[in-house]
Amino acid sequence: MFSNFPLWWEGLDSIAKIYWMIAFPSTLFFLIQLIMTFIGGDIDHDMDHDGSIDADHGMGFQFLTFKNMVAFLTLFAWSGLASIEGGFSLAITIIISTISGLIMMTIMAALFYYISGFTHSGTLDYNNAVGETGDVYLTIPAKKSGMGKVQITVQGHLRTLNAMTEDIEDIKTGAIIEVDEIISDSVLLVHRAR
Numbered sequence: 001m002f003s004n005f006p007l008w009w010e011g012l013d014s015i016a017k018i019y020w021m022i023a024f025p026s027t028l029f030f031l032i033q034l035i036m037t038f039i040g041g042d043i044d045h046d047m048d049h050d051g052s053i054d055a056d057h058g059m060g061f062q063f064l065t066f067k068n069m070v071a072f073l074t075l076f077a078w079s080g081l082a083s084i085e086g087g088f089s090l091a092i093t094i095i096i097s098t099i100s101g102l103i104m105m106t107i108m109a110a111l112f113y114y115i116s117g118f119t120h121s122g123t124l125d126y127n128n129a130v131g132e133t134g135d136v137y138l139t140i141p142a143k144k145s146g147m148g149k150v151q152i153t154v155q156g157h158l159r160t161l162n163a164m165t166e167d168i169e170d171i172k173t174g175a176i177i178e179v180d181e182i183i184s185d186s187v188l189l190v191h192r193a194r
Helices: 005-010 014-039 043-047 066-085 090-116
Strands: 133-138 148-154 157-165 176-184 187-192
Touching: 014 066, 014 090, 066 090, 148 176, 148 187, 157 176
Parallel strands: 157 187
Antiparallel strands: 133 148, 133 176, 148 157, 176 187
16 A cells, blocks of 8 residues: 555545545544553643632543544544445445444543542642641741741641741741641641640
């Protein structure tokens, strides 16, 4: 086939050419996705941003994603080429390839939906620190006039985080504190524990 590509290409009818033009790039993207999945990369990560992270309760069933579209196009093209090679009519070829692609999309969406239930995000959620107690590592200036540091256990790991206080006196190194709220990324609002 590839030794005499121009002659082979000219011998194809137009529908076969369309299927081949879909098959090559979609298969290439599918293989790249497969490799990225095994080495830990995620193509969908850069394309599917969720603006409401605080309300995120899991992945959900996602049918229209980049991965699923690539899977659809790959199976659509190859099943269409197999149908053409099998001598099916144009209508039957399109029906078979569309159904095959949709089945593949459904399988991929279901697979990622169920796999997402087994994964655990290692992302640190500072909201889990609210109500926890810890030790002052560097003195925290009074009345939010500056930042100190505290050591606190968040999600099972000891962390050293920036902290401020509304207390009227500085909280000295070694004092026990309690976290009231999260001011901003990795800055805690604390008070001296009583």
